[in-house]
Amino acid sequence: MGTFALNELTMNKKRETDTLDAFANALANPNFKLSPQSEVRLNRLKQIFCRWMENPMIRDIDMRNWIMDNFGVGRDVAYSDMNLVLRLFGSAPKAEKEFQRMRANRLVEKAAAAAIAGDDKQAKSLIKIAEVIVKINQLDQPDGEDYQWDQIIPKDESFSVDPEVIGIKKVPGIEEKAKKLLARYTSEIDNVDIQDAE
Numbered sequence: 001m002g003t004f005a006l007n008e009l010t011m012n013k014k015r016e017t018d019t020l021d022a023f024a025n026a027l028a029n030p031n032f033k034l035s036p037q038s039e040v041r042l043n044r045l046k047q048i049f050c051r052w053m054e055n056p057m058i059r060d061i062d063m064r065n066w067i068m069d070n071f072g073v074g075r076d077v078a079y080s081d082m083n084l085v086l087r088l089f090g091s092a093p094k095a096e097k098e099f100q101r102m103r104a105n106r107l108v109e110k111a112a113a114a115a116i117a118g119d120d121k122q123a124k125s126l127i128k129i130a131e132v133i134v135k136i137n138q139l140d141q142p143d144g145e146d147y148q149w150d151q152i153i154p155k156d157e158s159f160s161v162d163p164e165v166i167g168i169k170k171v172p173g174i175e176e177k178a179k180k181l182l183a184r185y186t187s188e189i190d191n192v193d194i195q196d197a198e
Contacts, residue, residue, distance in 0.1 A: 023088055041081070044071055048081055049089045056096035100137040104130045 023042050026032045034042060048067060052058065058066075060082065067078040111126035134140050164170055 020084065020087055023084065027088065044073075045081060045085050045088065048085050052085065053096070097137060097139065100133055101139050104133045104139060107133070 019038070022032075022034060022038060023045065026034050026038075026042055044067075047070075048063070051066060052063065063082060064075065064078045067073060067081055068075065071078075073081070107126045107130035111123040111130065114120075114126060115123040162170070
């Protein structure tokens with residue numbers, strides 16, 4: 001990587017960090033002043049986060065399209081905004097899933113307290129509600145696929161120079177023709193005078 005490209009990359013990283021720091025300061029301190037352009041972008045980020053909270057399971061491409069349609073920005077800016085939202089506010093789908101997991105846990109705790117108190121009917125009702133929350137929000141499913149990398153078996157590839165393998169008829173004497181051409185052109189290369197450039 002050239003010096004110019006490295007400097008440009010370093011400057012972009014610094015700019016991104018400065019933007020993130022400015023937005024974080026503005027969110028934490030209402031008296032923190034932003035430029036008008038940054039203020040507009042921060043408001044856009046807040047709206048994006050609210051949209052994500054309303055629909056936490058929205059696909060990234062759908063969110064990108066929503067940002068582009070509603071704010072009239074390009075694809076790169078939409079992805080940049082999504083990245084900033086995740087870095088400023090955290091992942092909405094993960095936060096939603098954790099919130100639902102907490103709700104289900106609280107219901108189970110209430111069910112346990114009701115069962116201890118002798119109210120089996122309420123305990124069963126609370127457990128049913130917790131089960132529905134778990135099922136609807138897929139809390140019983142892993143967040144990401146744990147791919148079994150050690151189970152991958154590479155294909156057994158075998159190579160052949162026989163053209164009949166792919167359905168092409170063999171040309172008689174092709175190997176001899178290839179050897180003659182190779183010898184002819186190789187000898188021409190060997191006879192070329194090479195001179196040093198001045």
